[in-house]
Amino acid sequence: MESQLGLIDQSFDSRYSCHVREALDELTDNFIITDPSISGHPIVFASHGFLKMSGYSRAEVIGKNGRIFQGTGTCRRSVIEIREAIREERPIQINLLNYRKDGKPLWILFHMSPVFNKYDGRVSHFVAVQVPLSRKRRRSGCDFRRTGVNLSDDGSKAQDFVYGSCRKEVCSDSLLEPGHVLSLHQVSEVEHEGRESNGEAPCEASDVDKRQAMTAMDNIFSVLTHYSELSGRLVCRKRCSISDGGxxxxxxxxxxxxxxQSFVLTNPHLPDMPIVYASDAFLKLTGYVKDEVLRRNCRFLSGPDTDSSTLYLIRDSIKSEQPCTVRILNYRKDDSPFWNFLHISPIRDASGKIAYFVGVQVEEGKNNQGRHGLSPEKIQLSVVGAVKVAVRSSSMTAASSKSNTA
Structure with missing residues (x-):
């Protein structure tokens, strides 16, 4: 948990100047900021207004996923709409039933927008403004309609071990399985059950509520833009550019x-095959922070006693687009050496083309059997399989989105 909180602090400290939290605390709006690059997509900032509205303390929400505010009456279709917006990295404005800490229901106008890195086009955070709604009854039960923004988201022991504390709804709720698409009829059945078990009447967002949400978002982005300029890592509200294919x-x-598990994803289509993703476990193993790893070739882990013949073997396997497993001496950030049982494998997208290479690291000498009794080899193959599923699912979704907009 401490390492997770460290990543959350870094999420803000590395992007903005040191006074950004104080400036955000001066805003009276109800909002949270989340970081999709951290495992679990946690909340990294919560405003005073939001904490007062929800009844939670800051310590109770930082590091948690926004689903902690959902309950039995929360519209599942609305949740799917929000996740589609996250997947497609676009704004959404929607009416939503959440719950306070004391269990009381709260209808809100939920307005979310991505925060883009100006220089490479990556999403660094999502901002979610929440405007409480007055209790005006409507005819329909669950409001999944978009309210002003054009919208659309994102059994073996080995799988269990690799995914670890994967979000429960992803593991057990078919609504949220990667690549799983529900028909409107299926979603409507789920919504009907939710309405039957929850007598809370829905609320309608007024034009005043919508303007309030937009004004709040303007204020937040004004602060984020100003303090990112001071740090030299400018963010913006719209994707300004994509500097590379990574x-x-x-x-x-x-x-x-x-x-x-510890692994990195590298892009063979970019110069020097840089790392484009590094897992939390990899950062813990090597002692580096994310910004010190991304966009670098994996050779930075090598040192004076690293066997050059092993490096040649790795290069040959990549050139021939074949998997390989080696034992290599690597070095942490503090220069301490460790023997790395390394497996490298190509990862193909839904079209069959190689999109990435994955490198899975297992430190020799540690207890590598895992709580499920898996050998290092099976752990590595399980990671490769999980990465393949994630990449293919993502590429299929991207292809589907392009065809729908064509």
């Missing part, structure tokens, strides 16, 4: 974040 979608990053 951009990973937020949905793919979130899917990869569920894999609890």
């Amino acid at each position: 951009l990973l979608s937020s949905s793919l990053i979130i899917s990869l974040g569920r894999i609890k």
Whole structure:
């Protein structure tokens, strides 16, 4: 948990100047900020207004996923709409039933927008403004309609071990399985059951509520833009540019974040085959932070006693597009050496083309059997399988989105 909180602090400290939290705390709006690059897509900032509205303390929400505010009456179709917006990295405005800490229901106008890195087009955060709604009854039970923004988201022991504490609804709720698409009829059946078990009457967002949400979002982005300028890492509200082909979608990053083992993803189509994703376990193993790893070739882990013949073997396997497993001496950030049982494998997208290479690291000498009794070899193959599923699912979704907009 401490390492997770460290990543959350870094999420803000590495992007903005040190006074950004104080500036955000001065805003009276109800909002949270989340980071899709951290495992579990957690909340990294919550405003005073939001905490007062929800009844939670800051310590109770930082590091948690926004689903903690949902309950039995929350519209599942609305949740799917929000996840589609996250997957497609676009804004959404929708009426939603959430719950306070004391269990009381709260209708809100939920307005979410991605925060883009100006220079490479990556999504660094999502901002979610929440405007409480007055209790005006409507005819329909669950409001999944978009309210002003054009919208659309994101059994073996080996799988269980790799995904670790993967979100329960992803593991057990078929609504949320990667690549699983429900028909409107299926979703409507789920919604009918929710309405039957919950007598809470829905609320309608007024034009005043919508303007309030937009004004709040303007205020937040004004602060984020100003303090990112001071840090030299400018963010913007719309994707300004994509400097290279190594951009990973937020949905793919979130899917990869569920894999609890040490691994990196590299892009063979970019110069020097840089790392485009590094797992939390890899960062813990090597002692580096994410910004010190991304966009670098994996050779930075080598040192004075690393066997050059092993490096040649790795290069040959990559050139021939074949998997390989080696034992290599690597070095942590503090220069301490460790023997790395390394497996490298090509990862193909839904069209069959190689999109990435994955490198899975297992430190020799540690207890590598895992709580499910898996050998290092099976752990590595399980990670490769999980990465393949995530990449293919992401590429299929991207292809589907392009065909729908064509």
